[in-house]
Amino acid sequence: MYQAQKKIYARAVSGWFARWRWALVWATQIIFYGLPWLQWAGRPAVLFDLPSRRFYVFNLVLYPQDFIYLTGLLIISAYALFLFTTVAGRLWCGYACPQTVYTEIFMWVERHIEGDRPRRQKLDAAPWSLNKLWRKTAKQAAWIAIGLWTGFTFVGYFTPIRSLGGAVLAFGLGPWELFWILFYGLATYGNAGWLREQVCKYMCPYARFQSVMFDRDTLIISYDAERGDPRGTRGRKTDLKAANLGHCIDCGLCVEVCPTGIDIRNGLQYECIGCAACIDVCNGVMDKMQYPRGLIRYDTLEGMDKHLGRAQEIKRIFRPRVIGYGLVLLLICGALLVSLLMRSPFRVDVVRDRGVLSRVVDDGWVENVYRLQLMNASESEQRYRITARGLPGLATDLKTDIEIGSAQARWVPLALRVPPEAAASVGPGSHGVEFVVERIAASADEASRTQVEKSTFMVPR
Numbered sequence: 001m002y003q004a005q006k007k008i009y010a011r012a013v014s015g016w017f018a019r020w021r022w023a024l025v026w027a028t029q030i031i032f033y034g035l036p037w038l039q040w041a042g043r044p045a046v047l048f049d050l051p052s053r054r055f056y057v058f059n060l061v062l063y064p065q066d067f068i069y070l071t072g073l074l075i076i077s078a079y080a081l082f083l084f085t086t087v088a089g090r091l092w093c094g095y096a097c098p099q100t101v102y103t104e105i106f107m108w109v110e111r112h113i114e115g116d117r118p119r120r121q122k123l124d125a126a127p128w129s130l131n132k133l134w135r136k137t138a139k140q141a142a143w144i145a146i147g148l149w150t151g152f153t154f155v156g157y158f159t160p161i162r163s164l165g166g167a168v169l170a171f172g173l174g175p176w177e178l179f180w181i182l183f184y185g186l187a188t189y190g191n192a193g194w195l196r197e198q199v200c201k202y203m204c205p206y207a208r209f210q211s212v213m214f215d216r217d218t219l220i221i222s223y224d225a226e227r228g229d230p231r232g233t234r235g236r237k238t239d240l241k242a243a244n245l246g247h248c249i250d251c252g253l254c255v256e257v258c259p260t261g262i263d264i265r266n267g268l269q270y271e272c273i274g275c276a277a278c279i280d281v282c283n284g285v286m287d288k289m290q291y292p293r294g295l296i297r298y299d300t301l302e303g304m305d306k307h308l309g310r311a312q313e314i315k316r317i318f319r320p321r322v323i324g325y326g327l328v329l330l331l332i333c334g335a336l337l338v339s340l341l342m343r344s345p346f347r348v349d350v351v352r353d354r355g356v357l358s359r360v361v362d363d364g365w366v367e368n369v370y371r372l373q374l375m376n377a378s379e380s381e382q383r384y385r386i387t388a389r390g391l392p393g394l395a396t397d398l399k400t401d402i403e404i405g406s407a408q409a410r411w412v413p414l415a416l417r418v419p420p421e422a423a424a425s426v427g428p429g430s431h432g433v434e435f436v437v438e439r440i441a442a443s444a445d446e447a448s449r450t451q452v453e454k455s456t457f458m459v460p461r
């Protein structure tokens with residue numbers, strides 16, 4: 001049921017794929033830590049303002065009604081994940097997943113304070129001393145600091161980070177802000193410092209279902225057993241044929257660098273996160289032995305079995321499943337983009353007053369009462385004119401235009417009225433009407449926009 005965790009002392013590795021992984025660590029972290037500090041038109045460029053239910057993303061001001069865009073983004077992320085996984089396996093896990101990125105950062109700190117694999121193993125096995133105490137304390141302090149800074153940055157996406165920083169310095173954080181900074185900070189510290197590969201092996205659902213997206217043409221990290229076996233130690237000058245040896249010198253370095261502690265020579269395993277550390281280290285060994293690189297490499301099962309060349313493998317990328325995912329992805333991206341470009345800079349919601357369905361007022365006019373919510377999704381103050389149509393003589397009781405500040409929303413109560421003769425001509429019952437809300441252009445170079453919202457008008461018996 002439960003296996004005690006065996007501590008993994010991953011060895012440091014350098015090489016082409018390690019450089020890519022670090023490039024992605026830098027790119028994702030510069031974006032994550034930097035974005036909340038970026039100002040745009042006098043406000044944070046990206047802010048998810050939950051209390052006022054507004055989401056600012058550069059020029060965009062989104063309301064809860066724009067939830068469809070978030071849904072679109074999630075669908076795009078899912079399809080992109082399917083597409084990349086089908087083509088090249090666990091690219092996401094190996095290079096961009098936050099668990100990988102933070103584990104990489106935390107391991108870097110660990111290596112710089114406690115040393116590489118052999119020194120860490122020695123330190124852990126040694127009895128407590130001043131040297132061990134300060135190194136362990138310094139590592140934990142650095143991990144906690146990174147965790148808390150990450151938690152602070154995360155909350156900075158929901159509360160303007162500059163005022164959040166001021167509140168931290170003045171010990172004036174609200175209870176929820178404090179809770180989320182600690183929660184997210186401790187989650188980062190726990191996942192990247194302590195749990196590490198356990199998250200990928202036992203907690204991440206993607207590790208379990210990604211194999212259904214694999215086929216025989218998916219690029220995976222594989223050990224070329226045909227070339228590598230039989231394994232064994234030897235000198236550089238050893239005649240491999242005479243000694244009946246393959247190219248694997250059985251140095252075990254591919255296992256020592258593996259952050260999940262597996263031996264890729266045993267074949268594809270779900271624990272493999274596709275980080276390519278074993279490729280880098282094995283290529284280094286091959287260089288030293290003056291064997292060709294690529295004993296462990298990105299390859300496809302079909303490519304390995306049939307000894308396909310790179311060009312043949314690239315050709316096989318464009319198979320029906322990949323083309324299908326690609327087309328759906330393109331379609332959804334296109335639809336989302338068009339919908340964003342055509343998005344109205346204001347929104348209107350009509351709510352009928354349920355308390356007063358319909359009443360007869362002065363001179364026999366029939367009146368219905370409504371509330372309109374106007375949301376100005378632009379970055380400047382706007383003026384709106386509300387009219388109604390759909391019944392003869394239909395008029396609103398509004399005397400003036402409505403002004404709404406930038407990114408503000410306002411409820412406007414209003415009544416619609418029809419003269420008695422019109423009410424008699426259409427007869428009692430429910431009749432369709434339309435509210436026409438026109439955004440009045442502030443200047444000649446600004447186009448006015450109109451939005452029409454349907455509702456009903458009740459004429460009593």
Ligand code: SF4
Pocket residue numbers: 223228247248249250251252253254255265281282285295296
């Ligand atoms: S690093 Fe390469 S040579 Fe060394 S054990 Fe692994 S596969 Fe064999």
Ligand code: SF4
Pocket residue numbers: 221254257258259260261262263264271272273274275276277278279
């Ligand atoms: S087997 Fe290789 S690619 Fe897979 S997790 Fe281990 S080091 Fe990374």
